[in-house]
Amino acid sequence: MFERLTAATCRPHCESPSGDAQAEFDERRGLAFELEMEHFRQHRLISRRTLLWMAGGLLSAAVGGTAAYARFAAPQSVQIDHITLPIAGLAPHLAGTRLAQISDIHAGAFYSPEQLAHAIDQVNQLGVELLMLTGDFATVRERDRARRLALREHAFMSLVEPLRRAAMPMVAVTGNHDHWGGLEPMIKLLHAVGVTLLRNAAIPIGHGLWLAGVEDVWGGRPDLPAALRDIPVDATTLLMAHAPDYFDNVLQRNAPVAVQFSGHTHGGQVRLPRFTPGPDGLYTYAPIVPDFGERYPIGLRRVGNRYVYTNRGLGAWPMPYRFNCPPEITVFTLECA
Template identity: 35%
Template sequence: MKNPSRRRFLKGLFSLSAAGIFASAGGFGYARYLEPRMLETTLIPIKHPLIPKGFDQFRIVQFSDTHLSEYFTVRELLDVIRKVNELQPDLIVFSGDLIDKPHQYRDHEDVVQALAKLSAPYGKFAVYGNHDHGGYGTKVYQSLMASAGFRVLRNDLVNLELIDGSVIELASLDDLMLGRPNYEGVLSRLSKDAFSILLVHEPDAALAAKDYPVNLQISGHTHGGQVQLPLFGPLITPPYGEIYTEGMYDVGGMTVYVNRGIGTTRLPLRFLSKPEVTVFKLEAE
């Protein structure tokens, strides 16, 4: 494991280098106006012996970290929603951080109307991120998502059952930074004989989740660092997103996927960390 103090020092050092990159060759304009709109779709096949035949080719579409604000508007959210629907999801999951500053945001009805356009036959689920709790937004987030047809999970365990009786388990944890995640109370109830998915905003929850029968963890939170440097990686990673920063990991036999999110926070920049929608295609062995 890397030394945290040394890593923070290196991040600070390379942050200075980043300023030089943005200042040259139009880097700032690219990071501010172009890359934040370069939405990518990532297809992740998930093959596992516990996936029932009924769930073969089942498609779970994840989007995350929209951070609605003056820099990412409802109009831009509608473009993401069209993309998600075009992917023909069986299930849609949102892994937190809907609004960047909940205590200042006012376009609530527009958000509800937009999110209500998302459609999946087996439902729409969401978990809390730190920004959803922040700014006294806990009840606001619950209300907005429920009004848009999402089921908001918070330390819950749900069985997804098909017509043929096939079942997979969908677990959730509350936000690690501002919520009250209950690892033992939720994850100890998972069956070792059923394929299980954990939805949790912060990816470093995997450090504890790996000790339970979780097969796939789906997270967001990091934005892939939002700004990366070649050969170095993310300049800044948030708490509970410092170890698993983007993409796929094997953590003690558990698959962890970290989505780079849609919007931005602190600075409206993305560099070498394009926004992302993820499609998980389950495959029965």
């Protein structure tokens, strides 16, 4: 069913200036984003730590070891979620198409290549036809420029062998952490593995089924019209966009996108109980979510005939804790509405 995917960076309609000047600009911009975030959000990191310890302390009175679970066990307990997507106008021969998604690996922070290898082995057992990688492959905190560049490249390249274990084609988009400091290490990684990187572009993945991808809104230059330009009007279009709140742009443009697949938020990582269900239908909420992930922080949301799905990610950042929010591999099955 699926077209052959090649190891390529698809970006035909939105070229940025190239060369050393652009690379230097991207690196300086990335460093500025990182430093500004560390400075501006320091109170938020402290608040997150405080919330974690408060939650751990209160719950451990009834259930011993909760804090240890949130730190050591929960981040390792990958959950496989199965989602059925009834899509209006889907060609009957595409019904039953199965896709998988992983996101937010954050190698170099609190996630190891061995953990990713295990996750890929799990995906290989799921009978999917394509694996979507929705950004934030690696994260390094280091202010010294030379050391930072070396550590970033090492973190990205540590994922080569784990990703090579995948038995299906893979398609990726950029995340904010991939942009911050320059995209070259990510591009080098994906080229080495044979992953198709979509930067404001689209590819056919089946007869009448297209997959588009945009650069991340926080650090990149997303261009939805460019990404959708080559797609036939009668095709079903799926979109990969790292930040889930980009879905509002899809809605505002009335873009012909059936489903947007995103990551970025990690589901909040720490989710506390609530007495009434939220917009996502869950009886939990995340006290802190990142910018561009506040409207659709977790799971499946439907607006009209369109869906957005926010994957909880595999890694963790900026703290290595998860509570009520396990790491996730998602399997999607397309069906006719």
